[in-house]
Amino acid sequence: MSTRDTRPGADATGELYGGPDDDYTPEQLAAMDREELDRLGARYDHVEILHVEPGPEPGSAMEKRALKQVGMLFTLGGLFAFLFVAAYVGSGWFLPDWHWEVDEGGWSAFFTPVLGLFMGLALICVGVGFVLFTKKLLPHETAVQAKEEGSHFDRVTTGGTFTTWGHRSGLARRKMITRSLLFMGGGLGLMLIMPLGGLIKNPNKGNPLGQTSWREGVRLVRDDGSPIRPGDQEPGSLETVFPAVEGGNRQADAATMLIRLRPEQLANLRPQDGQADFGYGDYVAYSKICTHAGCPVSLYEQETSRILCPCHQSQFDVTQGAKPVFGPATRSLPQLPITVDDEGFFVARGDYPEAVGPTYWNRERI
Incomplete structure (x- = not known):
């Protein structure tokens, strides 16, 4: 392990000169903040930034409008996912009796189409929401990078890049997006695992294939x-x-x-x-x-x-x-x-x- 590096960028915020693990000790890397690690990793990885387009100005009308659109789509995605769950378990909210019978009409005849409708709407809202979130709220950067074999240096600086991205995304201060994402994630996750219930517990009681409704005394x-x-x-x-x-x-x-x-x-x-x-x-x-x-x-x-x-x-x-x-x-x-x-x-x-x-x-x- 080499001694402490005294070159510019080792523990300063000026121009950074990168290198592998033998150029920076773990202590030096730990002392840097995420912005420094992000820039250091970019320099070391020979990243050439071609174009940078910042996101909307915090608090601007454009950002507020985009927040409402994305938040509404994420919320609707979660709502449709929870409606799918309610329909699947036969809730009386909108399907009083969804058990299938031959030639049956009414709500029960629409059980499967309702499931498909709610799942489709949920996935559409999620997809459109993420597209709008990426296009209207995130900064856009075009860069070219030549990647080499990873090392401890790579892992630490890459971690700094990811955390910096999370900070730049604005999720920490955009509470509406965060809450709608959590709501949507909960509903979507429950919607996706709900059909697996049939693999855990058989919904058919008794012996439906081996019995009919004939019983003693039935005319x-x-x-x-x-x-x-x-x-x-x-x-x-x-x-x-x-x-x-x-x-x-x-x-x-x-x-x-x-x-x-x-x-x-x-x-x-x-x-x-x-x-x-x-x-x-x-x-x-x-x-x-x-x-x-x-x-x-x-x-x-x-x-x-x-x-x-x-x-x-x-x-x-x-x-x-x-x-x-x-x-x-x-x-x-x-x-x-x-x-x-x-x-x-x-x-x-x-x-x-x-x-x-x-x-x-x-x-x-x-």
Whole structure:
């Protein structure tokens, strides 16, 4: 380590002559203020300043106008970010019920567009705000620099350059910009991490893929909500029924085929193991959702006792527990256990014993 440098600029504010670590001791560098370190680093790094355009005069009308514009944009960016968060968590401020349902109208149908709108507006405000902040409030300097391998000298003087930039930016005295930046940063950060909540905690409760709204005692009703008694259908006929619950005829996974078998079909009935008592008299009920790709299987050919899926031509035999006998489907249609209540109307004895529709990876029963 060399002795104290007595050349101009070592501990004075005149013209500075720079060098590597062997020209300036750590003590000498520590004794310099940020302005000196900034100028010293520039000289040592062979920086040639081509053009300098100072920012607006502090307290001038131009600066005040720019502060209002930038502060307003940052504040709006934070506000839109917080509105995104409120919409995402289902706040009742503007989306009373955002849970998705098939063919649902009202606010819930706009849940995803609202999220996109608020996130887009937040990012636009942030971007435009930073552009205006850079163009209207920061000094502009054009310089050419040839950079060499770094050293302790480089690290210290570079630190001085960064702190000097922070001072020149005016953030310390421009409280409106600082506060709006903090507000915007909080909202934007929360907005960006909020969608990760689905990776931390599953929003689906229970077993939504393996259950429907059928429960013990729930009546089987037609599309218009009217209940069904034994004898309402002709032998060999099929009727689509739904659970008598709120939105029953709009729950696609609960759609069920109630079939009244003919005497010869009843004589040949071969239910699945453990499901011999799922029917009631000459009635059986099967899921309307194809186990291949989820299409509605609503074409019933009573002469052959087969239900046809119109999408890929899978066929299921209702006298063999809706077992697939043709086409790509490999799993039987789930059967709904049914009985009648005290008033003589059909009711379910419980939910389907297995998941309806196509097979998925964590199904417990195949």
